[in-house]
Amino acid sequence: MFRKNLHADLLKMKGIPILFAHVLIPVLTCGLFFLYYSFSVWNENTKIIAFYQTIGAGFPVLIGIFTASIMEQEQNAGGCQNLLTLQKKTAAFLSKVLLLLIFSLFSIILTTVLFWFAFSKILGGSTVSIGIYMMAAFLMWCSSIPLYIWQTVFAFRFGKGVSIGAGIVSGLVCALMLTNLGIFIWKYIPVSWTGRIPYMYLKTALGESGAINEMEPVMPIYCIFTVMSMVYYLWWAFHWTGNKVSE
Secondary structure, three states: OHHHHHHHHHHHHOOOOHHHHHHHHHHHHHHHHHHHHOOOOOOHHHHHHHHHHHHHHHHHHHHHHHHHHHHHHHHHOOOOHHHHOOOOHHHHHHHHHHHHHHHHHHHHHHHHHHHHHHHHHHOOOOOOOHHHHHHHHHHHHHHHHHHHHHHHHHHHHHOHHHHHHHHHHHHHHHHHHOOHHHOOOHHHOHHHHHHHHHHHHHHHHOOOOOHHHHHOOHHHHHHHHHHHHHHHHHHHHHHOOOOOOOO
16 A cells, blocks of 8 residues: 555656756756855865755755645645545655655755765865765755654645745754854754754764764754654544645
8 A cells, every 4th residue: 555655646746846856956056066166265174064054954945845845736636635535644645755755865865976076076175085975965864854744744734835934934943053043952943953963963074073062962852853753743644634724
């Protein structure tokens, strides 16, 4: 049943530009950074950190847009009748989040590889191993898991406007938490994790040993919050009736 849901959702997504967006956005993002870094006087570490900070802050916004697109597709298909008629709606909702997570993992890996290649091979501005780039990307992707869960709930419960709005606000909060204002509280704000966790890792990997002490406390908080979010998501999906989707 779950495999059928994955296949069905994949076929549905061919009708919306989500797949294309997960390829186009990495290419455009890396292209812009390539142009800027070709004349920027920043040092190597600052350039790498700024790149991940930027995409980390933009991640929540994209999540809100993509989850809203998934909801709108179902809404346009007879008012979510395809979902409402299913006996096991949990599998259907789980497949949607899983597909989005798979797409985002592919997209962030593509972004990382393109940036590493452009920065280290074309510009010749990096001696950092690709493993550090990939670990930062993986941490960012892991940090996005609870956001995908909650943004899907917002989209299907309150409509695409709320989902997109929540994504924009989350992105702004994430950017704010990357400043000194977020030094003490970012650990307790999940929307900041896509920006702050890779940032703290890079500071550690690139030579600032004290940063690891700031990162350690967030790990148990992240694990507990993610598990609780998934449990709630499955419970919500099981009881979802579609009567609260609105614009």
